[in-house]
Amino acid sequence: MITLSIIGSGALARSLFSAVRQEESISCSGVCGRNPEDAIFFEGFWKTDYQELLEADILLLALPDKALSAHFDLLEQYGGLLAHCSGATSLSNREHYPSAVFYPLNSFSKEKVTPLRDTPIFIEASTVEGLKQLEKLALALSNRVHKIDSAQRLALHLAAVISQNFSNHLFAQTQQWCTQNQIDFSWLRPMLSAKFYEVFELNASTIQSGPAIRGDQKTLNQHRELLRRHVPLLEVYDALTRSIQEFHEKKL
Secondary structure, eight states: OEEEEEEOOSHHHHHHHHHHHTOTTEEEEEEEOSOGGGHHHHGGGBOSSGGGGTTSSEEEEOOOHHHHHHHHHHTTTOOSEEEEOOSSSOOOOOSSSOEEEEEEOSOOBTTBOOOOTTSOEEEEESSHHHHHHHHHHHHHHOSOEEEOOHHHHHHHHHHHIIIIIIHHHHHHHHHHHHHHTTOOGGGGHHHHHHHHHHTTTSOGGGGOOSHHHHTOHHHHHHHHHHTTTOHHHHHHHHHHHHHHHHHTTOOO
């Protein structure tokens, strides 16, 4: 039986807690966070003092990157495996006790619990024993566990930001544009759904379409004229047009 505690009560912490509660081989010792309003979600596992969490085998820091350093200092004397859940923060080496990284790669929200069973989890630890312990935890929660180092994890995190965060921003821009022009955004669903599945079956560079890769200057100019009074979106349009053409060795 693995005993586990969580510091943090945000989106990731909620999905971790929900997954742990469904796994009989893991016992949750408690959850501690800054917002007392989150206590309702964590039921009787909510702790107001982090000291109550320190008997667990593993302590997960499901916190923003900027808060990790202070918590590692605060928990320097914690004798178990201390692991953060960040993709962009390197493995921290503690002087006397093991440290680790437990990074689930998915999109998390406080409004909706994200299942971890098919979520890739990337692990790293400062000791061999710590890595074995962390792998046991990860395998209990997910079918997709990978061992990678901090440099690979940072590169992976960047890939996630470009592919998911940036694309979501483009969706937000598109939804706003559709609303302004009385267009139903759902009309784009078949095209977007097909492209999403294609990029995992084919090389994305081989299925690029649109006026930029065709060198269709007439259509590009028509689009730019439409965006003449929407300067921020025009700048995005021009930047992505250049990027597509440069990637495929074409010129404006």
